[in-house]
Amino acid sequence: MNTRQVPSPSSVAQRVKEIRASRPLVHNITNFVVMNETANAILALGALPVMAHAPEEVEEFARMAGAVVLNIGTLSPELIDAMVLAGRAANEAGVPVVLDPVGAGATTLRNESARRILGEVDVALVRGNAAEIAFLAGEAAEIRGVESLGAEGDAAGTARALARENDCAVAVTGVIDYVTGADRTFAVANGHPLMGRITGSGCMSTAICASFLAVAEDHAAAAAEALAAFGVAGERAAGNASGPGTFHAALYDALDALSPEALRAARIEEVRT
Numbered sequence: 001m002n003t004r005q006v007p008s009p010s011s012v013a014q015r016v017k018e019i020r021a022s023r024p025l026v027h028n029i030t031n032f033v034v035m036n037e038t039a040n041a042i043l044a045l046g047a048l049p050v051m052a053h054a055p056e057e058v059e060e061f062a063r064m065a066g067a068v069v070l071n072i073g074t075l076s077p078e079l080i081d082a083m084v085l086a087g088r089a090a091n092e093a094g095v096p097v098v099l100d101p102v103g104a105g106a107t108t109l110r111n112e113s114a115r116r117i118l119g120e121v122d123v124a125l126v127r128g129n130a131a132e133i134a135f136l137a138g139e140a141a142e143i144r145g146v147e148s149l150g151a152e153g154d155a156a157g158t159a160r161a162l163a164r165e166n167d168c169a170v171a172v173t174g175v176i177d178y179v180t181g182a183d184r185t186f187a188v189a190n191g192h193p194l195m196g197r198i199t200g201s202g203c204m205s206t207a208i209c210a211s212f213l214a215v216a217e218d219h220a221a222a223a224a225e226a227l228a229a230f231g232v233a234g235e236r237a238a239g240n241a242s243g244p245g246t247f248h249a250a251l252y253d254a255l256d257a258l259s260p261e262a263l264r265a266a267r268i269e270e271v272r273t
Contacts, residue, residue, distance in 0.1 A: 006270045007186060012225045013260040015212055020046035024066025024214035026207060027090075029053055029083050031073025031102065034200030037248075038069075041204040044255035045229075047211040055082045059089035066214030068095055069207055070121070072113050073102035080113045087121030096124035096213040100206040104128065105135030118166055124219045126162065127171040127206045130155050137162040156185050156271055169220040173205060177227045178271070181220025188224055189267040190231025192238040194247045205230050208255075228266035229258060236262060 005011065025048045030038055035051050042049040052061045055078070062068050068090040070083040090097050099121075101114040114136060117123065126136070137158045156178040159170040163180045171179040177188040195201040209226040216222035233254035240254075241247035 007221045007225045007228070007268045009264045009266040010260070011221075012229050012266045012268075013263045015215060015222065015225050016046065016229060016258055016263065018215040019211055022066075022215060023048050024211065025050060025061075025064060026067050026069065026210050026214060027052060027058075027061045027065035027086065028069040028071065028207060028210075029058060029079065029086055030069055030071035030100075030203060030207075031075075033073060034203045037200040038203050038207045040252050041255060042207050042211055044252045045208060045211055045258070047214065049207070053079060053082055055085055058082045058086040062086040062089040062095060063093040065090065065095055067210035068097045069100065069210045070097060070117055071100040071102060071203055071206060072104070072110060072117075073100070073203065075109065075113055077109075080116065083117060084120050087117060087123070091122045096210070096219060097121055098125045098127060098206055098210040098213060099123045100203060101126065101128050101132045101136060102203070104132045111135070123166060123168045124213060125169045125171060125209060125223050126166070127173065127202075127209050127223065129202060130158075130172055130174055133162055133170060133172040134158050137165070156180065156187070160185060169223055171209065171223045171227060173202060173227065177224075177231070179220050179224040179227065181218070184220060185271040186220065186224040187269050187271050188227045188231060189269075190228050190235060190265065192231075192234040194238050194241060194244060195231075195234045197244040198248045198251075201234075224268050225266075228268050229263060230255075232263055232265050233258060235265065
């Protein structure tokens with residue numbers, strides 16, 4: 001019987017405290033659309049971002065980082081080469097790698113790139129929407145551009161299948177987020193609809209997950225804690241927003257203001273499978 005503690009509001013608060021105390025470097029090879037947003041989210045949480053893409057330096061940054069994010073949102077063959085270099089260097093240094101397979105299932109280049117990274121890099125966590133995760137797991141999904149229009153089947157079950165196949169943690173985000181690891185699955189019920197009305201909320205959630213993985217050994221639990229913290233920030237930001245524009249700015253303020261009191265609203269449950 002598994003007696004390990006389920007992530008809770010107190011564990012989320014403790015993890016945020018650890019991030020702010022240690023200020024881990026999070027190395028992002030990410031998309032140009034949301035690079036600024038991602039960096040601001042990491043800073044607001046309390047970690048340190050670096051957005052280094054040049055093949056000549058990605059290995060050095062990966063080795064000194066607390067976590068590495070590989071995000072294929074605006075990709076090119078050269079950028080994927082740099083991601084593989086960074087991922088392998090991170091593996092050698094024992095640094096967790098987080099893959100965001102943006103738009104996987106939409107084009108051949110994205111599909112091949114996501115699969116190449118999973119095949120050549122030891123990924124600690126894959127974070128994607130339902131359609132991206134379903135595609136990588138070999139299930140039916142519908143994507144328009146880089147947006148998910150839906151996926152057949154059970155999101156938690158799909159995440160577990162992909163986790164088993166790649167020996168990693170998997171987070172599938174949506175109205176309810178599901179995070180699964182080797183033998184546990186968590187459901188996270190925090191967030192707000194306005195998070196889906198701004199560009200980059202998914203990419204920001206990936207970067208927040210990487211910040212949590214930088215200070216944790218249990219990747220699945222850390223990802224669940226990260227998504228709960230990000231969701232709480234979204235809920236609090238929505239209370240101070242009149243629409244997507246003001247929400248976007250309020251989200252950074254809410255991440256910066258996360259406190260043990262605010263994080264009492266974190267809603268994480270273990271899903272029995």
